[in-house]
Amino acid sequence: MPTPSRRTLLAAATATAAAPFLGGLAVPGAYAAPAAATEEIKSNTVLYADPSFVEGTHYARRHRRHAMFDDSQAERQGFAKSVIIAPHGGGIEIGTSELCLAIAGYDPNGIVPKPAEGPVYDYWMFEGLLKEDNGKLHITSTNCDDHVARSLCAGSLNALSLHGCKPEQAGLPSETPAVLVGGLNATLRKYLVDEFKAVGIRAQDATGIPALAGIDPENIANRTMLGKGAQLEITTPLRKSMFGTNTPAGRKETPTPIFWNFVDAARAALQRMEAGQKVL
Numbered sequence: 001m002p003t004p005s006r007r008t009l010l011a012a013a014t015a016t017a018a019a020p021f022l023g024g025l026a027v028p029g030a031y032a033a034p035a036a037a038t039e040e041i042k043s044n045t046v047l048y049a050d051p052s053f054v055e056g057t058h059y060a061r062r063h064r065r066h067a068m069f070d071d072s073q074a075e076r077q078g079f080a081k082s083v084i085i086a087p088h089g090g091g092i093e094i095g096t097s098e099l100c101l102a103i104a105g106y107d108p109n110g111i112v113p114k115p116a117e118g119p120v121y122d123y124w125m126f127e128g129l130l131k132e133d134n135g136k137l138h139i140t141s142t143n144c145d146d147h148v149a150r151s152l153c154a155g156s157l158n159a160l161s162l163h164g165c166k167p168e169q170a171g172l173p174s175e176t177p178a179v180l181v182g183g184l185n186a187t188l189r190k191y192l193v194d195e196f197k198a199v200g201i202r203a204q205d206a207t208g209i210p211a212l213a214g215i216d217p218e219n220i221a222n223r224t225m226l227g228k229g230a231q232l233e234i235t236t237p238l239r240k241s242m243f244g245t246n247t248p249a250g251r252k253e254t255p256t257p258i259f260w261n262f263v264d265a266a267r268a269a270l271q272r273m274e275a276g277q278k279v280l
Contacts, residue, residue: 041139044146059137060090063124063148081274082158083122087144087220090127091134093164095239098251100125100162102263109252118267122156124149144220153220157277158188159229160270161221167235169211177238180206182214183221184228191269192230199261206233
């Protein structure tokens with residue numbers, strides 16, 4: 001079945017009235033939390049070893065590693081040097097799964113790469129599938145030890161990690177749509193802020209905000225070949241504006257122009273970064 005074009009998706013988004021943002025509330029069709037999920041989970045390894053959590057029922061993992069010379073990559077722009085990750089996808093930090101796929105070069109349904117519009121990137125995401133309170137599945141970025149996630153980051157020059165936050169965490173008014181850009185790669189941070197501002201999205205460097213800075217070397221975004229990456233903390237109001245229908249199924253089909261502006265800006269920043277990098 002052909003993948004919908006961006007024009008088709010934008011038309012659907014424009015025609016669909018915005019639905020209330022779920023923000024961790026019950027999601028129809030999702031699964032109930034196991035009774036044991038009462039304490040903070042220390043790492044992916046701990047979660048995967050816990051028999052009370054079942055993959056495919058309580059959580060999911062998705063990833064793709066592109067071969068250096070596979071046809072889909074060769075038809076675009078050669079070897080991609082970056083990986084896109086969403087450690088808190090699904091119902092944990094809503095909207096980050098869809099953004100991860102789109103920035104990686106896929107439609108938000110994640111099935112087929114879009115037509116030749118630049119490189120496709122490796123990606124990895126961990127997703128909460130619980131009916132409610134998916135925050136129980138939140139594993140801090142410094143404790144993310146999923147083997148595939150670490151492998152993909154370790155094999156890339158750059159990593160872009162997607163997260164959700166509340167405006168208040170950045171000292172902003174509660175309804176502020178914004179993206180806070182952190183991580184140890186100062187050049188990529190600057191490119192991201194520049195590109196977001198160019199499309200009218202409020203963006204600021206987050207390295208002075210301890211809770212959002214993403215500057216710990218153990219942060220999964222910084223576990224790259226260069227030992228540095230970038231982290232995007234996207235406020236709830238901005239993520240809310242990205243979808244016409246804010247349900248798991250609706251987000252795949254109703255991304256708004258704001259969603260695509262965000263995606264295009266992130267991809268432009270990555271391509272600026274990659275233009276000056278050599279694979280030795």
